[in-house]
Amino acid sequence: MLRRWFCCFSGELEAKPRSNKGHDYPWEAYTLRELVHATNNFHEKNKLGEGGFGTVYFGQTSKGEEIAVKRLKAMTAKTEMEFAIEVEILGRVRHKNLLSLKGFYAGGDERLIVYDYMPNLSLISHLHGRRAADLLLDWPRRMKIAIGAAEGLVYLHHEASPHIIHRDIKASNVLLDADFNAKVADFGFAKLVPEGVSHLTTRVKGTLGYLAPEYAMWGKVSEACDVYSFGVLLLEIVSARKPIEKLPGGVKREIVNWVTPLVERGRWEHVADPRLGDKFDKAQLRNVVMVALRCTNGRPENRPPMLEVVELLKSGVREGRTKEVVVMKKEMREDDDDGWRD
Numbered sequence: 214m215l216r217r218w219f220c221c222f223s224g225e226l227e228a229k230p231r232s233n234k235g236h237d238y239p240w241e242a243y244t245l246r247e248l249v250h251a252t253n254n255f256h257e258k259n260k261l262g263e264g265g266f267g268t269v270y271f272g273q274t275s276k277g278e279e280i281a282v283k284r285l286k287a288m289t290a291k292t293e294m295e296f297a298i299e300v301e302i303l304g305r306v307r308h309k310n311l312l313s314l315k316g317f318y319a320g321g322d323e324r325l326i327v328y329d330y331m332p333n334l335s336l337i338s339h340l341h342g343r344r345a346a347d348l349l350l351d352w353p354r355r356m357k358i359a360i361g362a363a364e365g366l367v368y369l370h371h372e373a374s375p376h377i378i379h380r381d382i383k384a385s386n387v388l389l390d391a392d393f394n395a396k397v398a399d400f401g402f403a404k405l406v407p408e409g410v411s412h413l414t415t416r417v418k419g420t421l422g423y424l425a426p427e428y429a430m431w432g433k434v435s436e437a438c439d440v441y442s443f444g445v446l447l448l449e450i451v452s453a454r455k456p457i458e459k460l461p462g463g464v465k466r467e468i469v470n471w472v473t474p475l476v477e478r479g480r481w482e483h484v485a486d487p488r489l490g491d492k493f494d495k496a497q498l499r500n501v502v503m504v505a506l507r508c509t510n511g512r513p514e515n516r517p518p519m520l521e522v523v524e525l526l527k528s529g530v531r532e533g534r535t536k537e538v539v540v541m542k543k544e545m546r547e548d549d550d551d552g553w554r555d
């Protein structure tokens with residue numbers, strides 16, 4: 214399939230956009246002119262963010278569609294490969310919790326990937342970035358995002374064929390649509406897992422703070438590496454702490470090493486993001502933290518598969534709600550009693 218795409222990369226895409234909608238792949242081959250126009254010539258004001266792979270710009274097509282365009286930094290063999298993998302893998306996946314490919318442009322030295330624009334940007338911008346002060350992530354939203362991202366990973370690990378290991382699960386790669394649904398993005402580092410293979414050995418890619426130890430040390434990659442990164446992400450979602458924090462004196466502390474002693478001493482409420490105040494469900498918080506600690510177990514074989522993680526998260530939310538209803542009913546009864554006494 215890749216070879217077929219690369220045949221298209223010879224520059225002939227300057228012609229009219231060729232749509233694959235309704236055919237094999239639901240993406241479009243955009244013209245450079247259209248994307249230059251949509252992003253106001255990649256104007257600084259349109260910049261949404263910058264990553265290792267390139268810069269992302271907001272754009273609006275002539276049809277009025279809002280798009281995000283990722284522009285590759287410099288053309289090297291490495292970036293060309295990441296572009297090809299991203300396009301190849303995104304062309305295969307369709308799931309409500311994965312950011313799908315809208316189209317791309319490849320010609321000359323330009324490599325551009327087009328996605329749907331996500332109006333609520335990425336999880337990182339709400340936890341630590343420019344949207345953090347808006348306090349838009351209340352507790353139910355955080356749970357919805359955690360479960361959504363987990364469901365995206367279930368699709369990659371258990372439903373896609375061949376299975377896909379993402380290898381770069383982190384807060385900046387979880388984007389949020391207008392209704393705060395999570396969309397897992399960035400497949401430039403992803404690996405396809407051939408049938409019957411339990412793990413692969415590769416060069417280490419990904420982001421410090423999220424890397425499973427067996428992967429960071431020996432390059433041993435399996436679905437359990439994504440589970441580890443997801444565990445770190447869960448802790449980040451509930452606490453709004455960074456995966457690695459620099460302590461005074463320059464010592465670095467990983468989020469798991471911060472949470473573990475708090476849990477051991479039963480000081481759960483200290484794990485929650487202080488900005489939530491007391492507006493979080495304590496039972497749900499405990500459940501999420503316990504799931505996160507299982508996901509970040511040092512031994513990959515002890516980590517739960519993503520299917521189980523989703524079940525654990527969902528049942529925690531259900532139980533939390535049941536408890537809430539019981540408490541509410543109790544409070545209502547007490548109110549009634551008070552009324553009667555008056």
Ligand SMILES: Nc1ncnc2c1ncn2[C@@H]1O[C@H](COP(=O)(O)OP(=O)(O)OP(=O)(O)O)[C@@H](O)[C@H]1O
Pocket residue numbers: 261262263264265266267268269281283312328329330331332334335337338381385386388398399420
């Ligand atoms: N479809 C999109 N809609 C809205 N904003 C987006 C979209 N895609 C990316 N962004 C924004 O652009 C930023 C940069 O994304 P990018 O994937 O290039 O880098 P990163 O995830 O921060 O780092 P890395 O290159 O290590 O993955 C994101 O944090 C996000 O805020």
Ligand SMILES: [Mg+2]
Pocket residue numbers: 264385386398399
């Ligand atoms: Mg990214």
